[in-house]
Amino acid sequence: MAKNALQAQLLKAGLVDSKKAKKISKQAEHAKRTGDSDSAAAKKALAEAQAKKLKKDQKLNQEKQRALEEKTRKANIIQMIKQHQLTDTQGEITYQFVDDTKIKKIYITQKLYDQIVAGHVVIARLEDSYALIPRPLADRIDAKMTGFMVVSNDTAEDALAEDDPYAAYVIPDDLMW
Structure with missing residues (x-):
């Protein structure tokens, strides 16, 4: 029946x-x-939803990890600059430079002025101020992360282009403003 x-x-x-x-x-x-009645489709949908959620979570974790690594790298660079910055820089000579679109001025000694012009000393951005650091350290910092170097008088950058119409006119590097 x-x-x-x-x-x-x-x-x-x-x-x-x-x-x-x-x-x-x-x-x-x-x-x-x-429990097989129509649950195969539900199980499949559940598995797909879990896979999507897992993929999304992994992507978010990777982004958080990258942000944390960048923050750590920035903190390490700031610490390097603070540890190795040149002290006793106060002097009577002004050195003016451009940071972004603003002209900034620092007072330094004649010896530091000559070293900056020669490219042996670099001006680096340190939080809300500036620090003078040696060229080798500046190169290491610039290799790790860009954006910290403000003034870097590199002699390799001064090489004149072949098609430069003003190549015959020499402009002094130590021009006072």
């Missing part, structure tokens, strides 16, 4: 025989016990 009304109606109409009805009811009972 059929267990539900639909099976009974299908048997009476002759569309399904009793063997097929028993087989279908056994499959339905088995699916109820094991």
Whole structure:
């Protein structure tokens, strides 16, 4: 005998025989016990959602890790500048330079002025002020992260271009403003 009304109606109409009805009811009972009824699609959707969430979380973690590494690198550079900056720089000679779009002025000694012009000393940005650091340290810092060097008089940059129409006119590096 059929267990539900639909099976009974299908048997009476002759569309399904009793063997097929028993087989279908056994499959339905088995699916109820094991939980396979339409849950395969739900499990698949759940697995896809978990995979997407995992991928999104990994991407966010990578971005956070990159931001943390950059912050650590910046802190290390600032610490290097603070440790190795030249002290006793106060003097009576002004050195003017351009930072972004503003002209800045620092007072230094004649010896430091000559070293900056020669390219042996570099002016670096240190939080809200400026620090004078030796060229080798400046090169190491610039290799790690750009944006800290404000004035770097490099002699290699002064090489004149071949098609420069003003190549014959010499402009002094130590021009006072």
